[in-house]
Amino acid sequence: SQTIHQWPATLVQPVGSPLSLECTVEGTSNPNLYWYRQAAGRGLQLLFYSVGIGQISSEVPQNLSASRPQDRQFILSSKKLLLSDSGFYLCAWSVGRVDTGELFFGEGSRLTVL
Amino acid sequence: AQSVTQLDSHVSVSEGTPVLLRCNYSSSYSPSLFWYVQHPNKGLQLLLKYTSAATLVKGINGFEAEFKKSETSFHLTKPSAHMSDAAEYFCVVSETGRRALTFGSGTRLQVQP
Numbered sequence: 384s385q386t387i388h389q390w391p392a393t394l395v396q397p398v399g400s401p402l403s404l405e406c407t408v409e410g411t412s413n414p415n416l417y418w419y420r421q422a423a424g425r426g427l428q429l430l431f432y433s434v435g436i437g438q439i440s441s442e443v444p445q446n447l448s449a450s451r452p453q454d455r456q457f458i459l460s461s462k463k464l465l466l467s468d469s470g471f472y473l474c475a476w477s478v479g480r481v482d483t484g485e486l487f488f489g490e491g492s493r494l495t496v497l
Numbered sequence: 498a499q500s501v502t503q504l505d506s507h508v509s510v511s512e513g514t515p516v517l518l519r520c521n522y523s524s525s526y527s528p529s530l531f532w533y534v535q536h537p538n539k540g541l542q543l544l545l546k547y548t549s550a551a552t553l554v555k556g557i558n559g560f561e562a563e564f565k566k567s568e569t570s571f572h573l574t575k576p577s578a579h580m581s582d583a584a585e586y587f588c589v590v591s592e593t594g595r596r597a598l599t600f601g602s603g604t605r606l607q608v609q610p
Contacts, residue, residue, distance in 0.1 A: 387540075426587060426600035427541075442597060473540055486533075486598070488540030 385410035389474045389489030396496055402447075402461040404492045406474030409455065414476040416457040417486070418449055421471040433457060469496045499524045501590045503601035511609045516560075516575040518604045520588035523569065530571045531589040531598070532562055541587065547571065558582070583608045 389406045396402060408414050415434050419427040429442045431449035439449050446465050450458045457474055474489040504519040522528060529548045533541040545556025552564040558581075562573045571588060588601040 389540075426602045427598075428600075429597045432597075475540075485543045485546070486541070488542070490540050491538065493538070 385476075385487065387474060387476055387487055387489040389492055391492060392490065394492060394494045396464050396494065398466055398496055399463050402459070402464050402468070402494070404459040404472055404474075404494075406457045406459075406489055407455055408457075408476045411455070411476070411478060413454060414478060416451060417475040417477070418457065418459050419473045419475060421473060421491075423470075427473065431459070464494075464496045466496050469494055499528065499590050499592050499599050501588050501599055501601040503586075503588050503604050505604050506602065507605045507607065509607040509609060510578045512580055513577050516573070516578045516582065516606065518573040518586050518588075518606065520571045520573065520601060521569050522571060522588070522590045524590055524592055526592045529591045530562075530564060531591070532556065532560070532571075532573050533587045533589060533600075535585045535587065535603075537584075544573070544586075578606075578608045580608050580610065582606060 386409045417432045418430040420430055421427050431439055431441055433439050433451045436451055436454055447461050472492045475486045477486050500523045502521045510516055527549055531546045532544040534544050535541045544560050545554045545562055547554045547564045555561045560573055560575045562571050564571055583606055585603045585605050587603050589598045591598045
């Protein structure tokens, strides 16, 4: 069966420090991968999606970047965190088109920037 | 452009009573519509989806939703609430061919004993 792992689960970082959140998927090949951010009391905002190794699309210009070095690995990074980067980050994957299929989410990473 | 509005940020029901979570959408084309559930500090799980087949969609855990094009609504219902239903629920819309789903702001469901 397919599983998705996301870490770290919780992170407290000072402003200006770097960030690396990692996500891996098991049990499927060539998934579409996504990073979402959920701010307190809000819905989910799509940050990045990837349809293959090295292929990254950004939905919202911001302080973050994403990379996909392997088929089932998706990394969210920042060189210098801002206070506004605090939030709950969710990695997700889908097989094929997301508009008719299902998104499978990881457990999330809660980032607090102080 | 697509958008989704969840009409209630919080809903509180007693255990054993019906649940109604309201959602209205806006879409330029025939939309796909979803309901996802999120338990505290967890990822989201798909409850049900509408993709232009039957307008009454049944999902997991006894939930169902009805697509009403004339009202641009996709309300989520359950006949009898259970304590384990307490969670946040997200209505989601997508248009054919788009890569991005548009999430509503969520409705927090409380179930009182």
